[in-house]
Amino acid sequence: MNRLNRKSVLLAAAALLPPALTPSAHASSHYSGNVDFAYTISATNRNANGDMGFLSITDLFESGSYGESGSSTHAPSYQAFNGLGVLHNVSLQAQDSIQLGAAVSDYFSQLLISFENISLDVSDIFDISIDFSYSINAQVAGENADAEVQFSYSNEDFSLDNFDLAHASLDGDLFAEVFGFKSFGFVLSAGQTENLYFDSSVKGELEATVVPVPAAIWLFASGVVGLLGVQRNKPLKA
Template sequence: MHYNSAPSKAWSAGESSKMNRTKGNIILAWLGGLALLCLTAGAQAAPLNLVTSWPDIQANDLDVSYTAATGSLSVQPSVTLLMDYSQDGTAFTAISNPGLSLSATVDASGSLSGGSFSISGDGTTLLSGTLLDFGYATLEGFATFEFLLNVDGGTLASDYGSRAGMILGGLAQGFSGDFSQDFAINGMMGDTKMVVPVPAALWLFGSGLLGLVGVMRRSAG
């Protein structure tokens, strides 16, 4: 399934503008925070070091919750979920009736033992599969979660191939990298892209710059 580049009526101009501004601010915070992460000994981090590439499903207002007693970590949309899709970064199209769910089992050390995900929209499943790995980082009040995904279904599976990555970012809201305690983070932004593992330094600049270019293109449009 391929989306065309025609503007969608699913969002109002105000909603799109608000998402662009919010996403741009958070991505800039990621860039600054992750750069400091390489230099700050006190930062909490166990990142996957993934670089992302197109295509991209972008989402806002995602809630992350974790229950330490069961090791259950989940990602669900809040009351209002907006998602859009770009195959190559040149244009984004809004996804109607969007849905996203991710469930994982993560132990007290932050290690993944299993999980699954599903992304839906336009009346069908866009991507689905299982979780292969999990990483996270926190610094200066911001948190980033990374999920390496095995794609095995959905109408966009041929665009992504067998591997994708979901990266969530936002205010840490009390999460400090400690998986021995329950936590809940509301209103995170997310990108689900095709990913290629590279050394950490390249991931720092590659993923950040690709995200920043995407936001700049959307803002310019």
């Protein structure tokens, strides 16, 4: 290889050096969590001459944060109850990503569905059922990250009661996912009520530090820079 070609190779290698010549590099950490929940309610009146209008169904949705960082974001989504036999969707997504430092965020959502038989006729007895499915997942990447996604549901007397958790961390699974499906039925006589509770949460903890560049890279960089200096001091020959 002549000196001209040798210099071209060295210049090409030098072009790769600026990122490596910094005394340190920033690590990064990221997490994301999702809860997707869908439900359908159906009901009938045992009283053939009764009115379904005496069944009152209302819902209340709330979402917020127990704690968040300046870089974290969340996106709750809620479809209000608008009829029997209709598929309704509720979701909660949260994520955070940092290049340096530490961050903690904790988001939640709560859905309350209330049922009341407002009829004064004891013959009006409602058979009610709710079918719902859900999926929860957590994912992490980077230097130090941990994420927990939770979904739970219950009623007043806890005859409906369950809790599911998806946990991801760099010490375990980087991605975790859980699916569930449930059908629940109950009866409301005149004047009776029932409440169903659905709770979601996404929590993440991140940490990213300065990562020193390995000594071997510094030795390589010094060698290339030295060779470039020698080449500059020698005249090129044809």
